[in-house]
Amino acid sequence: MGARPLLNRRLDGHGTTIFAEMSALATATGSINLGQGFPDTDGPEEVREAAVRALRDGRGNQYPPGPGVPELRTAIAEHQQRFYGLTYDPDTEILVTAGATEAIAAALLALLEPGDEVIAFEPFYDSYAACIAMAGATRVPLTLRAPSFRPDLDELRALITPRTRLLLINTPHNPTGLVLDPTELAAIADLAIEHDLLVVTDEVYEHLVFDGAHHPIAALPGMRERTVSISSAGKTFSFTGWKVGWVTGAPELVTAVRTAKQYLTYVSAGPFQYAVAEALRLPDSYFDGFRADLLHKRDLLTDGLAAAGFRVFRPAGTYFITTDITPLGEKDGIEFCRSLPERCGVVAIPNAVFYDNADAGQSLVRFTFCKRDDVLGEAVSRLQQL
Numbered sequence: 424m425g426a427r428p429l430l431n432r433r434l435d436g437h438g439t440t441i442f443a444e445m446s447a448l449a450t451a452t453g454s455i456n457l458g459q460g461f462p463d464t465d466g467p468e469e470v471r472e473a474a475v476r477a478l479r480d481g482r483g484n485q486y487p488p489g490p491g492v493p494e495l496r497t498a499i500a501e502h503q504q505r506f507y508g509l510t511y512d513p514d515t516e517i518l519v520t521a522g523a524t525e526a527i528a529a530a531l532l533a534l535l536e537p538g539d540e541v542i543a544f545e546p547f548y549d550s551y552a553a554c555i556a557m558a559g560a561t562r563v564p565l566t567l568r569a570p571s572f573r574p575d576l577d578e579l580r581a582l583i584t585p586r587t588r589l590l591l592i593n594t595p596h597n598p599t600g601l602v603l604d605p606t607e608l609a610a611i612a613d614l615a616i617e618h619d620l621l622v623v624t625d626e627v628y629e630h631l632v633f634d635g636a637h638h639p640i641a642a643l644p645g646m647r648e649r650t651v652s653i654s655s656a657g658k659t660f661s662f663t664g665w666k667v668g669w670v671t672g673a674p675e676l677v678t679a680v681r682t683a684k685q686y687l688t689y690v691s692a693g694p695f696q697y698a699v700a701e702a703l704r705l706p707d708s709y710f711d712g713f714r715a716d717l718l719h720k721r722d723l724l725t726d727g728l729a730a731a732g733f734r735v736f737r738p739a740g741t742y743f744i745t746t747d748i749t750p751l752g753e754k755d756g757i758e759f760c761r762s763l764p765e766r767c768g769v770v771a772i773p774n775a776v777f778y779d780n781a782d783a784g785q786s787l788v789r790f791t792f793c794k795r796d797d798v799l800g801e802a803v804s805r806l807q808q809l
């Protein structure tokens with residue numbers, strides 16, 4: 424095959440995801456996996472039953488329509504109206520995707536030219552860097568620093584150049600648990616308008632805000648026409664394996680994203696789309712109960728990690744906790760996470776892999792708390808051995 428590497432240079436450095444490595448380690452060592460963010464109990468029974476009914480009734484067993492089944496697009500429109508007062512036309516302003524992951528990929532592949540710059544908060548969710556690279560664009564990190572992880576908006580302004588095309592934001596933010604407040608969102612919106620930038624916003628944890636509230640940036644004046652909003656059923660309804668996500672935005676933006684999306688998966692998850700349509704219409708008691716349950720788990724793991732000697736940054740949202748291992752006499756999160764399964768049978772994720780400026784995240788380690796209380800309790804007692 425000659426000397427040329429098989430993997431193209433855009434994907435160089437984007438080898439196996441850390442989640443694959445750490446989940447394999449969890450299996451090999453029989454450890455408790457607090458690495459990857461997937462719940463260990465399934466979502467609501469009635470939503471599962473809705474999927475079974477769709478399968479049995481032959482709804483979605485063949486290619487669904489490219490933009491998503493009308494029932495789901497209507498339910499997404501109702502959800503945006505109900506929770507945020509945002510109005511979207513199900514026919515022209517909503518696109519169903521294979522999870523938020525495909526929505527992110529399609530948005531970046533559609534909206535970026537090679538050479539464009541994308542400013543994104545680091546630590547970043549790992550698919551952002553890979554998708555920006557696949558689009559041939561350049562990522563420009565805005566580093567969120569402990570202990571508050573709040574973005575420095577002067578720094579953001581200074582990062583904008585004539586090549587900047589897009590701001591990629593994520594609130595609630597994985598892995599820090601940061602929830603952008605209205606002042607920060609307004610400042611980001613002002614910069615986007617002033618410099619005529621597009622905004623892609625990943626809001627998959629929109630229903631997991633414990634302190635404050637979730638505010639979609641698309642709701643701010645002047646933002647609707649330049650914002651692609653992304654969310655997903657995986658996190659909100661605890662069906663991460665179904666991979667049903669969506670994009671909302673102005674018709675021209677959604678058309679552009681759909682153009683890329685149709686050549687990625689074309690369509691996916693037919694019967695599950697009908698089930699998610701029902702899930703989105705669940706009463707407020709579901710959404711309140713889900714958040715209350717996860718809030719209790721947040722506090723359980725926060726207290727446990729603090730008792731085990733970690734410095735804990737209590738997250739305002741998401742189902743992740745970022746910690747600092749320095750008080751344990753450790754400094755390298757990657758080494759720490761590789762040895763943790765052997766040392767005490769728990770798997771976590773080193774935040775350093777989510778940074779370009781790895782120094783900023785070197786001693787930080789992420790744990791997820793979307794697990795059963797007994798599993799969290801056992802993990803905490805194992806971590807006490809440190």
Ligand SMILES: Cc1ncc(COP(=O)(O)O)c(C=O)c1O
Binds near residue numbers: 522525657663667
């Ligand atoms: C910030 C963020 N965006 C997107 C995703 C992926 O969402 P989905 O499973 O719907 O593709 C995740 C999953 O962990 C995430 O944390």
